[in-house]
Amino acid sequence: MDTFLQQLANGLTIGSMFALVALGYTMVYGVMRLINFAHGDMVAASAFVGLTIYTQVMGQATSLVAVVAIFLLTAVAMAIVGIILERVAYRPLREAPRLSAVVSALGASLVIQNGIMLIWGPRMRIFPELVPQVYWDFGGVVISMIQVIILVLSLVLMVALYLFVEKTRIGAAIRASSIDQDAARLMGINVNSVIALIFIIGSSLGAVGGLFIGLYYRGITFNMGWQYGLYAFIAAILGGIGNIPGAMLGGMLLGLFNAFIAGYVSSTWADAFTFILLILILIVRPTGILGERVAEKV
Amino acid sequence: MKKYLATFLAVFLATGTAFAADTLKVGVQAPITGSYANEGQGIENGVRLLAEQVNADGGVMGKQIEVLVCDDQGTAMAAAICAKDLVNKGAKMVIGSYTSTCAEAAQKTYFKAGVLQTSDGTADSLTENGYWTFLRNSFPNSAEAEFVAKYLVDVKKYERIVVISDFSTYADGLANATEAAIKKMGxxxxxxxxxxxxxxxxxxxxxxxxxxxxxxxFFAGYYSDGGQLRAQQVALGIKADFYGGDANDNPDFVKLAGSSATGAFIVNVPEPAALPTPIAKSFIADYQKKYGEMPPSIWGLMNIDGMRAIIHAMEQTKSFDTKKAADYLHNMSEPLEGITGPIAFAKDGNRKGGAYVVKKIQADGTYFNEYVQ
Incomplete structure (x- = not known):
């Protein structure tokens, strides 16, 4: 039982990281019908940006204020990169066939990945221990402070995003743009601004995810974006791509699935089973778990 | 037109061979990028430094050393391509690679071309093919496995031992050998x-x-995973003592594990700073002067010793014939003084000797020699 609960805690931690990254995929897909393959690399880049902010801007301070500032500054920096990405790689291709945009996304992914390598080097970089190593033992199930922070902060961000999209006027504009861009434009919605906003939100959430990866695992490499991007992409499809609660659910489920397969079957096969799951979902329920029941896609 | 082309080709080939005759080409096959870049760059830096020193002393029998570098990224596929590339470029010897997987993938190409290869790869399988071109400058896994088993079972008297590895040639080989040795000892x-x-x-x-x-x-794998494994072990509250195999002996292990590194053990041959001989001290001092940092680990220095042994053999046999050099190295009457201790090779290409140390990581990240063989 201890083992089961421990795997559950592990699964929820990595699941919430997947979910944060998956939101970036799903929001862009919801509005633009585009798989933003560069998103994983944006996440990797944010871990490196965060590290640089820590060493250069914060002067290696480890106080709570400094940590919060690192999160905010990284999110702002990545939001700017996100807007530039949309302007350079996607907006010129908005009327082009969908395949062109996908190829452009793959190209952007390579540019960002190699950019990280050129700026920060090919070596593994190591994140500082910004969160104290504090653990709580609940009768054999050990949970660390960083796990609690990741889980709570992810949930808060996801709930906030959900409320923003469902309850505010700007959220309504996002939803309208995802249903029909032309009609939205006729209603006086500036679709370009909505798309820019989508990239800002997606990139900032991805930045938080990237910092979590750095804080939790400590070692970051320039090519890690591919791995996390792929997991988050599967999570988005699992929950129903284009659907915000779907991405959250998909991320959590994928994290749990991964932890349990690795724990009870074989860690070697965890990736293989993840892809089998993806294939099964695509065959049995191509729209994902929440894809059909929730009509609106954002 | 044909005639011009022929003349051009003739001139080109003539200058090409003339140029080749002037230098002794030394290949470096190492992971310059990727997870093990730290070690790969250490090998490249060491080779360049040694080449510089040898060239300043007039080269090898009058020939200057030219260093050719190929990045194998720590993957078998890139390693095989590197091997072909370095052979085509005319390397007489190749230093590397860092991982056994890469050394193994390139081995056959060097053997067929008669190019000497010296690697720190510790997988036993590297010397099992009987290639005369392969010279191991480290000590094989089986030696480490015996030592680890003896230490864990006889000295520390552990009763419930877990052995973990990844899927690489080196790690899997070391873990299997260690498991077998532990079981053999009861x-x-x-x-x-x-x-x-x-x-x-x-x-x-x-x-x-x-x-x-x-x-x-006992974790038989690389430092890039070992540091995270140790951190996650502590985070899960597993009280067991952690022992990392030789490839965990890298400063990044301590950085990755952070405060969790304290109390972990690493098994390896003695680290660079602890090397006692004058030749080691002077080479490490030169290295620090040139690159502003310590060599990342003992592995780069092992490779340098392999290169020094081959150069020594060429000078002793007064020939650039690789077969003669290999024969000389396989039958050395007394070992060459090396940076990492005396170097001599057995007939199968394994380096002779080898003593291990168990190092405990202190709270400040430095090593304390817990046990010396």
Missing amino acids: GNVISRDKIKADSQNFTPVLTNIKSKNPDAI
Whole structure:
């Protein structure tokens, strides 16, 4: 039982990281019908940006204020990169066939990945221990402070995003743009601004995810974006791509699935089973778990 | 037109061979990028430094050394391409690679071309093909496995030992050899697990291990995973003592594990700073002067010793014939003084000798020699 609960805690931690990254995929897909393959690399880049902010801007301070500032500054920096990405790689291709945009996304992914390598080097970089190593033992199930922070902060961000999209006027504009861009434009919605906003939100959430990866695992490499991007992409499809609660659910489920397969079957096969799951979902329920029941896609 | 082309080709080839005759080409096949870049760059830096020193002394029998570098990224596929590339460029000897997987993937190409290869790869399988071109400048896994088994079972008297590796030639080989050696000594291996290198999330495997209540964990893998494994072990509250195999002996292990590194053990031959000989001290001082840092680990220096041995053999046989040099090295009457201790090779290309140390990581990140063989 201890083992089961421990795997559950592990699964929820990595699941919430997947979910944060998956939101970036799903929001862009919801509005633009585009798989933003560069998103994983944006996440990797944010871990490196965060590290640089820590060493250069914060002067290696480890106080709570400094940590919060690192999160905010990284999110702002990545939001700017996100807007530039949309302007350079996607907006010129908005009327082009969908395949062109996908190829452009793959190209952007390579540019960002190699950019990280050129700026920060090919070596593994190591994140500082910004969160104290504090653990709580609940009768054999050990949970660390960083796990609690990741889980709570992810949930808060996801709930906030959900409320923003469902309850505010700007959220309504996002939803309208995802249903029909032309009609939205006729209603006086500036679709370009909505798309820019989508990239800002997606990139900032991805930045938080990237910092979590750095804080939790400590070692970051320039090519890690591919791995996390792929997991988050599967999570988005699992929950129903284009659907915000779907991405959250998909991320959590994928994290749990991964932890349990690795724990009870074989860690070697965890990736293989993840892809089998993806294939099964695509065959049995191509729209994902929440894809059909929730009509609106954002 | 044909005539011009022929003349051009003739001139080109003539200058090409004339140029080749002027230098002794030394290839470096190492992971310059990727997870093990730290070690690969250490090998490249060391080779360049030694080449510089040899060239300043007039080269090898009048020939200047030219260094050719190929990045194998730590992957077998790139290693095979590197081998072809370095052979085509006319390398007489190749230093590297860092990983056994890469050394193994390139071995046959060098053997067919008669190019000497010296690697720190410790997998036993590297010397099992009987290639005369292959010279191991480190000590094989089986020697380490024997030592680890003896230490864990006889000295520390652990009763519930877990052995973990990744899937690489080196790590899997070392873990299997260690498991077999422990069992032979009557020790109890309660679990033999495998992790996927670079996958970062090792908690599912560790959670299972936790339920088996081990008193010692031996990890035969690389530092880039070892540091994270150790951190996650501590985070899960597994009280077992952690032992990292030789490839965990890298400063990045301590950085990755952070405060969790304290109390972990690493098994290896003595580290660069502890090398006692004057030749080691002067080379390490030169290295620090040139690059502003210590060599990342003992492995780069082992490779430098391999290169020094080959150059020594060429000078002794007064020939650039690789076969003659190999024969000389396989039959040395007395060992050459090396940076990492005396160097001599057995007939199968294994380096002779080797003593291990168990190092405990202190709270400040430095090593304390817990046990010296």
